[in-house]
Amino acid sequence: MSVRRYHYARDVEEALSLLEAYEGRGAILAGGMDLSRGMAPEIEGLIDITTAGLSGISWANGDLRIGATTTLEEVRLSDEVRGYLGGFLAEVMAHVATLPLRCMATLGGAVVSAHPWADVPTALVALGAEARWRTGEKTEKAPIEELYRRPFRAIFRRSVLTEIRLPRWEGAFAFEKVSRNAGDIALINCACGLGLDDTGKIAWARVVVGATPYRAERLAAVEALLAGETPAEGLWEEAARKAEAEARVGDDMRAPAEWRRAVVPVIVRRALERAANAVMGDER
Amino acid sequence: MMKIYFELNGEPRYVEIKPGEMLLDLLRRLGMRSVKEGCRTGECGACTVLLDGKPIRSCLTFAAKVKGHRITTLEGLGTPEDLHPLQEAFLETGAIQCGFCTPGMILVAHHLLSHNPDPSPEEVRGAITGNLCRCTGYVKIVDAVMLAAERKRKGEWR
Numbered sequence: 130m131s132v133r134r135y136h137y138a139r140d141v142e143e144a145l146s147l148l149e150a151y152e153g154r155g156a157i158l159a160g161g162m163d164l165s166r167g168m169a170p171e172i173e174g175l176i177d178i179t180t181a182g183l184s185g186i187s188w189a190n191g192d193l194r195i196g197a198t199t200t201l202e203e204v205r206l207s208d209e210v211r212g213y214l215g216g217f218l219a220e221v222m223a224h225v226a227t228l229p230l231r232c233m234a235t236l237g238g239a240v241v242s243a244h245p246w247a248d249v250p251t252a253l254v255a256l257g258a259e260a261r262w263r264t265g266e267k268t269e270k271a272p273i274e275e276l277y278r279r280p281f282r283a284i285f286r287r288s289v290l291t292e293i294r295l296p297r298w299e300g301a302f303a304f305e306k307v308s309r310n311a312g313d314i315a316l317i318n319c320a321c322g323l324g325l326d327d328t329g330k331i332a333w334a335r336v337v338v339g340a341t342p343y344r345a346e347r348l349a350a351v352e353a354l355l356a357g358e359t360p361a362e363g364l365w366e367e368a369a370r371k372a373e374a375e376a377r378v379g380d381d382m383r384a385p386a387e388w389r390r391a392v393v394p395v396i397v398r399r400a401l402e403r404a405a406n407a408v409m410g411d412e413r
Numbered sequence: 414m415m416k417i418y419f420e421l422n423g424e425p426r427y428v429e430i431k432p433g434e435m436l437l438d439l440l441r442r443l444g445m446r447s448v449k450e451g452c453r454t455g456e457c458g459a460c461t462v463l464l465d466g467k468p469i470r471s472c473l474t475f476a477a478k479v480k481g482h483r484i485t486t487l488e489g490l491g492t493p494e495d496l497h498p499l500q501e502a503f504l505e506t507g508a509i510q511c512g513f514c515t516p517g518m519i520l521v522a523h524h525l526l527s528h529n530p531d532p533s534p535e536e537v538r539g540a541i542t543g544n545l546c547r548c549t550g551y552v553k554i555v556d557a558v559m560l561a562a563e564r565k566r567k568g569e570w571r
Binding site: 175229 | 435454455468478
């Protein structure tokens with residue numbers, strides 16, 4: 130490791146000006162989960178942004194706003210997060226790694242690292258979360274789903290992610306994960322959400338699978354199949370079969386594509402059933 | 414090199430560190446031999462310490478991060494002459510074989526019991542999920558934490 134300086138950034142401006150001054154030889158550090166396990170050899174300066182006032186969770190203008198350096202365990206324990214969608218996101222956090230790692234890892238770090246096998250991107254894409262970041266003097270924003278279609282790693286080499294915003298939803302979400310044991314990374318994961326209209330038909334659906342082994346992707350055809358339908362047992366099965374056909378799956382060292390193809394309908398059906406039970410429970 | 418101030422097991426420390434040094438290496442350098450190097454990837458839990466009372470992996474934590482914070486290692490809980498009740502429970506139930514995982518196990522158990530003095534065995538298993546033991550099969554470790562919890566509830570320790 131060739132680190133020569135460690136900086137405690139007092140605010141985003143200082144972090145950005147240090148990042149610029151290092152001309153590619155500086156790295157933004159939050160929880161440090163990835164940097165500590167392997168850093169590019171050219172990195173000379175670490176810029177710690179956990180001192181930059183980017184932690185915290187609050188509601189503002191209808192969005193649940195989570196500061197980028199808020200740890201996953203802080204997210205899990207937050208009253209605001211527990212009250213959001215029946216604690217859906219808090220439940221997702223409980224599936225992520227183990228307590229000591231959740232006390233270190235940050236929500237922003239999970240978004241920026243965007244490991245394809247991670248649980249956080251799957252949940253945030255399903256929720257339609259928006260990322261906000263600073264590049265120079267500019268504040269930029271994009272839905273996380275869209276961000277992942279851009280060269281986001283290049284963006285975050287010269288930017289600082291500041292906040293994640295979660296919209297309000299009238300409905301319910303559920304998360305499913307298959308892993309070798311509790312605390313392990315996903316072999317595959319899935320997040321589904323449903324909302325009903327006044328007549329009891331599905332007003333909107335969100336169906337996302339991740340760790341396929343590719344990063345979280347929405348299954349638009351499954352969402353379209355569900356919209357306008359009346360919740361019923363056969364519908365979840367139909368959606369699950371559609372998901373099986375639509376999902377992009379592949380091989381990696383953890384699981385073969387055939388296994389993932391076979392598991393996609395199982396977890397999609399489970400997540401849809403749980404979301405439907407939760408949303409219909411709300412209606413009663 | 415850089416200098417940082419932090420609190421180690423209740424004692425103020427002012428130490429010189431390398432900017433890229435990991436907390437595990439700093440603590441071992443300061444004589445905290447309970448902090449074990451296992452996997453160095455955050456998987457095994459042998460290097461667990463408490464940062465402001467919360468468990469973290471010292472192998473993945475840059476030493477510079479603890480500036481101004483409180484670090485607790487097993488040395489801060491008990492000594493050979495004055496064992497912590499969790500250490501006593503581990504001894505009594507036979508939860509220690511090689512002992513390499515024990516400091517990390519005790520620290521996460523300490524964190525659990527400080528928040529939940531009446532855990533179920535399932536909750537204890539959940540708390541130690543990130544700490545690997547290759548000797549005991551975990552049954553006696555869970556027994557030890559349950560015994561320490563029972564004694565805590567009886568007011569034998571706080």
